Amino acid sequence: MPSLQSLRRKIASVKNTQKITKAMKMVAAAKLKRAQDRILSSRPYAHRLREVVRHLAERASRFCHPLLHKREGRTTELLVITSDRGLCGAFNANILRQAAEFLKEHAERGERVSVSVAGRKGCDFFRRRTWTIRQEWPGIFDRLSFEHALDMGQDIIQHYNDGTFDQLYVVYNEFKSVMQQRVVVEKLLPIESLAEEAAREPAMAVGAYLFEPDEHELLETLLPKHFQVQAFRVLLESAAAEQAARMTAMDGATRNAGELIQKVTLFYNKTRQAAITKELMDIVGGAEALK
């Protein structure tokens, strides 16, 4: 039988925890709003860039760029996007489970695999595993900006061009809705979708296009840019999904804390009542005895 004092302490402590989870939920909600806005506002750029790349690809299809070209090699890199902070439910666990499965599967097929990780949680996970970490970017989600995507894109493209790996997949949490995040695995390199699109829409030439500098050089700068924008999109999606997951987790925690408080308070009141009753009985019993 716990003492009344320890019960009071317990209630106070759960109440404090509840305050914190509630605050975290609200912070996550505010951050989620911002993250969603950023996804929306980054869309025009991605959209326009796609258009420009298509314009170019329509006319420059005879040029074959290494980033578009499928290679024979059997080295696969997986880019894993996790979060920097915990307390966001199964967000990281889901990603890491999927990533580990992916790596195992590809390794079994006789491919050489390596990983690059964004987010501190993923770094911690892979450091304790046997997979080779080629590159890591911890702590970028606090102040996520396009520069991070730029950095990432440059590094990845350089290694791709150097032949460190022949294909690149990314695994990340897609932001579907506040209640729903979905783990997706996407192939980022080589950029197949663009090549296919260009092949499907053969030059609907609307008169000559002028290029400055020439087509090849433009492709040379446009494609990496396209990749960077893709990377940025993935990072933004993941950041939004993280906040959504945290919000849901903290909402659950707040509710659980509420339930716990109710239960313990009930027990506390019962115990208190029992103690009072017992004391009264003692007094009444004492008075009876004096008669």
Added chain:
Amino acid sequence: MAATDKTVPSGKLLLEVVTPDKLLVSEYVDQISAPGTEGDFGVLPGHCHFLTTLRIGELHYRIGEAEHYMSVLWGFADVTPHKVTILAEIAEKAEDIDVERAQSAVAQAEERLERGGLPSEVEEARVSLEKARLRQKVAERLQKQGHA
């Protein structure tokens, strides 16, 4: 694409300046001049199809009598007869530039350039000086306009 072409009033150009963060400008304009990597170029309505990369420089556009200036740092320009799309990594409208900050950035970059160091550091300093000077120039244009 054809649909957007049709909605543009004749004699006008739709100018769109987009950065990774947002759609900065989307307006019907009369004339544009922009800094291409192989020289500045001007665009009037009905320009032929043209795709180029941009360097660090000043983007200028005119709506009626009103002149507007912007700084653009790297990117692409996609020109069609009725529409110009500028995809820039960083772009700022003249009225959004903080003149004092731009000035102190110039001073800082100059100092760093003088100090020297590794070639990569010098290159970095040179680029940031160029950026800072451009921002200063663009911002001052607006001030001059304001006084005139």
